[in-house]
Amino acid sequence: MIVAENVEKRFRDVEVLKRVNLRVEPGEVVTILGASGSGKSTLIRCINGLETLSGGKITVDGHDVSTKAGLVAARRASATVFQLFNLYPHMTALQNITLAPVEVLKLPKTDAEARARALLDRVGLSAQADAYPQQLSGGQRQRVGICRALAMQPRYLLLDEVTSALDPEMTGDVLRILAALAAEGTTMVFVTHEIEFARHISSRIVFLEQGELIVDLPTAKFFAEDGGLAVPRIRQFLSKMKKD
Amino acid sequence: MRFWRVIEPYIGFLLQGFALTVVACLLAIAGAVLLGALTASMRSSGNGLVRGIANAYGDVFRNVPFLVQLFFFFYGLPELGIYIGALETGIIAMSIAGGAFVSDVILSGILTVDAGVIDAAKVSGLSRFKIFTRIVLPIAMRVSVRPMGSVLINLVLTSSILSTITVNELTGAAKIVAATTFKPFEVYAVLLVLYASLTTLLSFAISAVHHRLNRFMTGG
Amino acid sequence: MRYADFTPYDIILLLQGLGVTLALFVGTTLIGLFLGLLLAIVHHYRIPGCRPVIVVVTEALKNSPVLVQLFLVFFGIPAFLHIRMTPVEAATLTISLNTAAFAFVVFRSGIESIDRDQIEAAKVFGLGRSQILRLVIAPQAAAFAVGPLVGILVNQLQVTSLISVIGVFDLTKIGNILNLRTLQPFIVWAVIGLIYYLAAKALAHAGGRIEAALRKSVKWGGI
Ligand SMILES: Nc1ncnc2c1ncn2[C@@H]1O[C@H](COP(=O)(O)OP(=O)(O)OP(=O)(O)O)[C@@H](O)[C@H]1O
């Protein structure tokens, strides 16, 4: 379980997250919505320990990310997929995927490679195992990024706008993979601007407004007239999204 | 032709000198790259003291003539009770001086590494040490092959200065041959062309390495 | 007290050595920069037959050890041409040529880096070839060139230490003398090193100021 309690984050004197509370139970898919600059990425980066908290507490399966040992354990439990892929440019797809399993999980190299090939096969990239990121299209890179995250067999998958750097066709490829993962019961925390997709796969949706988590509802309720749509700010946000 | 007949008896001696130059350069290059990578990692450290020490080392050894550094070690080490040969002293001095320049090159390579790539490595649970040795350093090395190459070529040219502390590497050997044959112009002219060909070959090799390592590395 | 200790007179000795080093450095810098610029201009105007010669000679100078160049000039040329040459003459000739080779590359790329549009514009306004060079190319090339040139000169200052090997009484040679007399290598070479270090820093500092000033004036002129 991921638990964020009264999380605060300031960059110098700018408050980016204000007393945010969030719980993610195993098996849930939680989508974070919010306007640009509302703090979605920052929240994800607080969960995986890329930002240090200014206040409050985050635990992943009970491990406090602000302690050194806790962060190590928390990072074992989760994996992150990034908007701009962030693949290691000097390594092939296969090497990108096997690096952490070998170095962190201490998996034998052959096992790690077998695991990586199985994952690549699953996302339709078995032929690209030995390609370098530079030789892959954006959609292919992101699929490698997903494999890299899955190879760590994380209990939680953190995804920050993983399709927003892709064109629509490639977006479809990646979203299909994520939908399959969700159907298998993979726990995900998901930042996206793909509202329809979020509606389709999420169990819950939370809404960030200028660093405050103002709504946290089951998906159906979020899109209901007497639920999320009753909040003017959300109605406005959703109609703007539809137009884009 | 007449020159060739004069020089012929000394070819073996000159080749020995050349071999010594190659050995000294290879060892010094290895030392300089190791020391340079270590210094660059210290210069990118979060600890101010560590950074300060590494910066000071780089600054001093880049701004003092190599000849002066060499004399400092050659005459100074015995003073400390450290008795090593002239060749060893020369290799150490070259490594230290080279390391200062190499650290500059690697540091600017390190600064080009995309922060997002480092984020990805961090969240995957890799230790700081592993991130540095498996991600940051290899990327930095790839982007800095060319500037590194010019530093290494300079190091090869610098190796001729070892002749001033009695090492009979290529220049030292040539000096002896020039004096005994009374043909200094021919000997030094050939020597100059030799060094120029050697470093030109080296720069071709560096270009090849650059292309090979960076085949798939334009952009992220 | 071993051997002969330091004396106050050694300060004067050091200053003399520094004087020789600086004089030679300034002299060879002036000659080298002038020669380098001349080569770059000749290269720029594609005077027939000149390009390959310039490129081969400068490449040879950049890619061979200065010590070997010094030996070639000091020992080789007098033996070959049956002339006499003093250590200072040999040192001046060698270091000047060496500086010229490095400066040539900087000046050449400085000239090349100038926006062709500006040359076109100058042509449109009816300026002649020499006017284009003087009013458009030269100031901009200078601004581009100062940074790299300062780097080269800081390096050349250190290279001058090699002239002690052919017997010029520069700062390093004084170091040799004091080292032999006092047998205190640590102190002697640390002091010599410190003097070179300070000179290099002063040079880099001055270069930085000139660069800043030039960039300002070029920006202003570009409007
Ligand atoms: N390293 C940083 N230093 C200073 N301010 C930052 C930093 N990172 C983020 N911010 C600020 O924090 C706020 C929230 O940024 P964040 O990236 O979390 O927004 P977001 O909701 O992910 O937006 P988007 O939809 O555009 O990705 C923004 O105002 C941003 O400018």
Ligand SMILES: [Mg+2]
């Ligand atoms: Mg974001």
